Amino acid sequence: MGKRIHLAVDVGATWTRIALAENEVFTKRVVFRTPREGGRLSVAEAIISFIEREFKPYLPALESVGVGTIGPLDVKRGVVVNTPNLPVGSFELKKPLEEYLGKPVYVINDAVAGAIAEKYYGDGRGLNNIVYVTISTGVGGGVIVDGRVILGKDGNAHEIGHIVVKYDSEVKCGCGGYGHWEAYAGGANIPRLAKYIAEKNTPIASNSKVGRRALEGVVEPREIFESARAGDLFSRLVVDEIVKASIAGFASVVNVYDPELISIGGSVFLNNTDLLYEPIVEGVGKSIVNRQPTIKPTIFRDDVVLYGALALAVYKPVAID
Ligand SMILES: [Zn+2]
Structure with missing residues (x-):
């Protein structure tokens, strides 16, 4: 059996982090500035270009992706709607990432990801x-x-x-x-x-x-x-x-x-x-x-959203697709 491969993404107002998990353990990560300008696809395009650069060899075995993001959110469509925290305002996550990866992508509010992180990996x-x-x-x-x-x-x-x-x-x-x-x-x-x-x-x-x-x-x-x-x-x-x-x-x-x-x-x-x-x-x-x-x-400090995004991808605790 090969390793179970997932990607976890934390889209913050300042930084975006992507981490690769092998059998639910983070083994590789990349951090970059969240694009502030551009259109509805600019954030997804930045994520894709870093995945392409850092994680490409792992993609054939990739099972799914979890994303925790600044809100507010249209959770069913995986779209951030009119966020006050980025000039770009509204941007797509789920659809462009699924089109590129050909795998399921689950998107959730970052604080919700925090609760999920505690339930699956933390004090909860x-x-x-x-x-x-x-x-x-x-x-x-x-x-x-x-x-x-x-x-x-x-x-x-x-x-x-x-x-x-x-x-x-x-x-x-x-x-x-x-x-x-x-x-x-x-x-x-x-x-x-x-x-x-x-x-x-x-x-x-x-x-x-x-x-x-x-x-x-x-x-x-x-x-x-x-x-x-x-x-x-x-x-x-x-x-x-x-x-x-x-x-x-x-x-x-x-x-x-x-x-x-x-x-x-x-x-x-x-x-x-x-x-x-x-x-x-x-x-x-x-x-x-x-x-x-x-x-x-x-206990997760700055990684809490990444752990929540990982648990979202692995355990799918909510029906959002
Ligand atoms: Zn208020």
Whole structure:
């Protein structure tokens, strides 16, 4: 018997990764910048050219391909529709890849891939109720309830980043709404949150280098976390808001889905677990009616979407073709 060959693809807002799996173990990978411009085929064409260059000898034995991608998604057609994260907007994945490879290609939202990764290869093995939350540029979620991957009509169920965590909030989200979890914790929105907090607390902000940069609207999330770590009072105010919003968000997730496991990934969270993890877990415990689930950082770090895409290709846990 030859080895079982699959490809896993992670289409991110900045990077696209392709990994070759032999008997479900990644043995070779390539990373490149996701094309930002071009037409509906530009992303698929870039993926195909890297497959052609790096993985061609393996293609005759290829069984199938799993793709985890930024959304929103038309999951049945495998098309990304009007993504706010790339200027190219809408682009095809499933059809051009299947035409080139002649093998089945399964496409799913990246946070859904995270939940699938945990179920098949991670801390969710043997569990039927799992939520994966990514706190990255934005905040997203993937949900498995009673062993079923929840998708919704287009594959975009559980847009948990847009849970309202503060109903009378003046903090605006990238989607245009106010008081959403992502407005507080999404990396793209943290500078706007910091500016808002600086304007409400000018004496504290003016006494802080990062606070002054926040007032100018030029501060980056990384500076805020670094100076909070160093004890800067203004930065601690900002991190405190991120924590409080995240407690409300995670508590809503527990109350709505009753998970056994919440796995957390995404660069904003994973790079700052020392500031975020314990306060969030402690706060969630005080805000829930359902029994507290296990809450822990994903063991897969930056590879969580790749592992989910692989499990999607190998086990086909959802009917999307
Ligand atoms: Zn929103």
